[in-house]
Amino acid sequence: MEDLAESKRKLPGIPTRRKGGFEQPWDYLQMCTWVLFPLILVHYFAFLYFLLWDSLAAKVVLTVLFIIFAMSTLAFAATTCSVDPADEMLCKEVQPIYNDPIYCYLCETDVHPTSKHCRYCDKCVVKFDHHCKWLNTCIGEKNYFYFLMIVLSVFLLTTESLALSIALMVESFADTDSFMDRIRHDNRFHHFLGSPISDNAVQSLLVVSVFFFLGFVAMLIQLGGFHIMLLYRGMTTYDFIIYEQKRQRDLEAQRMQEEFQRQQQQQKDQQQVPDNDDIEEAPVETVEDAGAGGEIVGVSSIELTPARM
Ligand SMILES: [Zn+2]
Ligand SMILES: [Zn+2]
Numbered sequence: 001m002e003d004l005a006e007s008k009r010k011l012p013g014i015p016t017r018r019k020g021g022f023e024q025p026w027d028y029l030q031m032c033t034w035v036l037f038p039l040i041l042v043h044y045f046a047f048l049y050f051l052l053w054d055s056l057a058a059k060v061v062l063t064v065l066f067i068i069f070a071m072s073t074l075a076f077a078a079t080t081c082s083v084d085p086a087d088e089m090l091c092k093e094v095q096p097i098y099n100d101p102i103y104c105y106l107c108e109t110d111v112h113p114t115s116k117h118c119r120y121c122d123k124c125v126v127k128f129d130h131h132c133k134w135l136n137t138c139i140g141e142k143n144y145f146y147f148l149m150i151v152l153s154v155f156l157l158t159t160e161s162l163a164l165s166i167a168l169m170v171e172s173f174a175d176t177d178s179f180m181d182r183i184r185h186d187n188r189f190h191h192f193l194g195s196p197i198s199d200n201a202v203q204s205l206l207v208v209s210v211f212f213f214l215g216f217v218a219m220l221i222q223l224g225g226f227h228i229m230l231l232y233r234g235m236t237t238y239d240f241i242i243y244e245q246k247r248q249r250d251l252e253a254q255r256m257q258e259e260f261q262r263q264q265q266q267q268k269d270q271q272q273v274p275d276n277d278d279i280e281e282a283p284v285e286t287v288e289d290a291g292a293g294g295e296i297v298g299v300s301s302i303e304l305t306p307a308r309m
Contacts, residue, residue: 021081021137030136069157076149085140087124130237162213169206
């Protein structure tokens with residue numbers, strides 16, 4: 001029994017209870033986050049910034065906005081990963097502090113009724129929403145707000161990059177000569193890269209940027225919309241998954257029930273209506289039986305026998 005509890009308690013590679021996203025073991029999606037975020041910053045400061053319009057005010061406003069969105073993303077991500085969303089009962093050596101606790105046999109203690117045990121972090125999390133692999137931490141009551149703020153900040157950050165990429169791409173294709181003259185005006189772009197860059201390379205990079213950020217923003221809109229729906233319905237992601245699984249099971253059970261009833265009805269119908277094959281075969285049976293009884297039958301009857309085989 002103890003071995004069973006122990007095997008269910010931990011996933012392979014989870015040595016101890018984890019407090020947050022900055023503790024090992026790392027997740028490969030977390031590595032993607034750590035690569036993607038700097039990539040978005042590099043994309044702006046090493047590429048888009050040099051293509052911006054000559055207006056100093058526009059450059060300052062756009063860059064300040066970008067920095068604000070980037071800093072808020074970083075701050076909220078750091079907070080989300082730092083806050084330990086574990087149930088209070090795991091942290092305190094006290095008697096149950098909840099009115100209606102439930103017992104977690106993995107944590108071996110009473111926990112909040114909304115707590116769920118995360119096998120990745122090996123702990124119960126109050127109002128468990130989900131385990132975020134991109135941040136490598138659980139999202140629960142204590143850090144759900146910060147998680148939503150990350151989604152909003154990244155959405156604003158990538159939307160700015162997308163909007164700029166689209167505007168610059170359209171401009172570069174609409175009037176390539178004046179666009180390239182503008183970015184070559186004070187030679188900053190070429191100076192930064194160390195060598196001249198071709199028109200096609202700039203345009204290709206802008207097209208790739210548009211598709212990259214388009215996918216990113218679409219994913220964030222879907223994620224944000226999903227959580228707005230959850231907030232509206234007063235559910236967590238976990239609740240929604242359980243609800244959907246139950247709904248799918250109920251639908252499948254209903255479909256099987258209907259199929260079973262249909263088959264039963266078919267069998268009843270077949271029993272009520274005489275079988276046409278039996279009617280057709282009746283004379284043949286008579287012929288065979290007659291032949292077996294040694295009676296001389298007509299030629300037409302004898303020819304019928306092999307016809308049934
Ligand atoms: Zn637990
Ligand atoms: Zn977790």
